[in-house]
Amino acid sequence: MSAFPNGDTEQIGRTAQDRIKPEISAFANVGLIRRLRPGDTLIAEGETSRFCYKIDSGVVKEYNTLEDGQRQISDFFGSGDIVGFDNSVEQLHGVEAVSDCVIRCAPKDTLYRVAMSSADASRLIVEFLLERLNRADRRLVMITRKTASERVSAFLLRVWKEQGCAPRTFLAMSRQDIADHLALTIETVCRSLTSLRRRGVIAMPSARYFTVCDEERLLQCAGEEKHPLSLET
Amino acid sequence: MSAFPNGDTEQIGRTAQDRIKPEISAFANVGLIRRLRPGDTLIAEGETSRFCYKIDSGVVKEYNTLEDGQRQISDFFGSGDIVGFDNSVEQLHGVEAVSDCVIRCAPKDTLYRVAMSSADASRLIVEFLLERLNRADRRLVMITRKTASERVSAFLLRVWKEQGCAPRTFLAMSRQDIADHLALTIETVCRSLTSLRRRGVIAMPSARYFTVCDEERLLQCAGEEKHPLSLET
DNA sequence: CGTCTTCTTGATCGCATTCAACGTGTGTGG
């Protein structure tokens, strides 16, 4: 959930995704630990794997590669998030480290056993997946119905909030990653950032750090007035 | 799955979605039956409901309404499909009849009980949801990375195949619905259809019926050479 | 037969892409 390099920070309230985290960490505590460097592959597309992964620290990107080599990054994940739960056998997404990562591995079968153990557990797992579905839908709406700068603004807000609205926010991902996530070109992402900077809505002391100078206007730029469908909560 | 007005036709092979259907119908057999006419609301957005629904016949659309009144149709569903399983309490999608429909109602709680009953059942339900997630991802890629006419072509292929590649295929949904689904305007959908017609790839004896004249070229127009990520299987 | 909805076509406009060039930062070897 959090595209944030550090450890456990206070998260903004999110429904099922947060409630299930403690439940799932219960089984993820046992398991191999993997350490990744930026660019390392955690899961190859189409790979056959019995495992899924819980991110202890760092940020990963979940992507699909298209026939022409383009990448669609479906989401970024951070501390506490589960990835690689695509399918019982075949992985449909690739997952790659964006920053240095520490990741725990757990067999997928365990999830099914957990689901059977109690009504609450099965409900939690179903709601975990439903939450992902809702995120996918919100992402679709955001990408299809928002302009380039609205998408960039919304993305900045998301990262900013995930890092606890800190005055200095770190962008773990490259411009290309942001572009691949928001379905834009790298140039358009740059231009949108420049525009926000010029208008004093944000400041960027360096390419990978930014400051939210005017939250109210950034919200306006993101084109959302606390609407339930927005990607940010 | 099938945007098809008739009863049970032979479906193109699809992984989890198809395998789970018999399992879920087992509990959907008991329950109220509702009959809907085109435009009737099955589920209102944000509604609180204990029920989910299995479509016996007809086509429904699942949508979200945006702040400005636009609609994003996330998917169309037909015979055998389950809808309204959004969340344990609150519905995040609206669902509305596109054609005349017969629909069975079943309490959501039943699904959780089914999930607990056996390892296979819980696996089936998880895979059912994972299949929806995969569909959502393929849709995102299709909408963000394909041109207008590629989207329209891909959509026609989907409907065509769901109706068993019949020589005369029925379009249950309006141009506006197609536009709302493909994130286009109604005019662009029309123009794409006209272009396909002019080039002899399809024929349209009337607005709601079409014939695939040249499957090979329609596939090319859809911009996909049997790639695993394509929305059509 | 007229009205209403849905569909189609045309003309123009604007946003994001594309192509191209330039800047910036970082690491490596001389």
Next chain:
DNA sequence: CCACACACGTTGAATGCGATCAAGAAGACG
């Protein structure tokens, strides 16, 4: 330490796709 290379980021100018605005055609229905 500087020089160079190379990846990443930024900016500019031109192009094109789909949206918008506007009007007309074709069904559906009383």
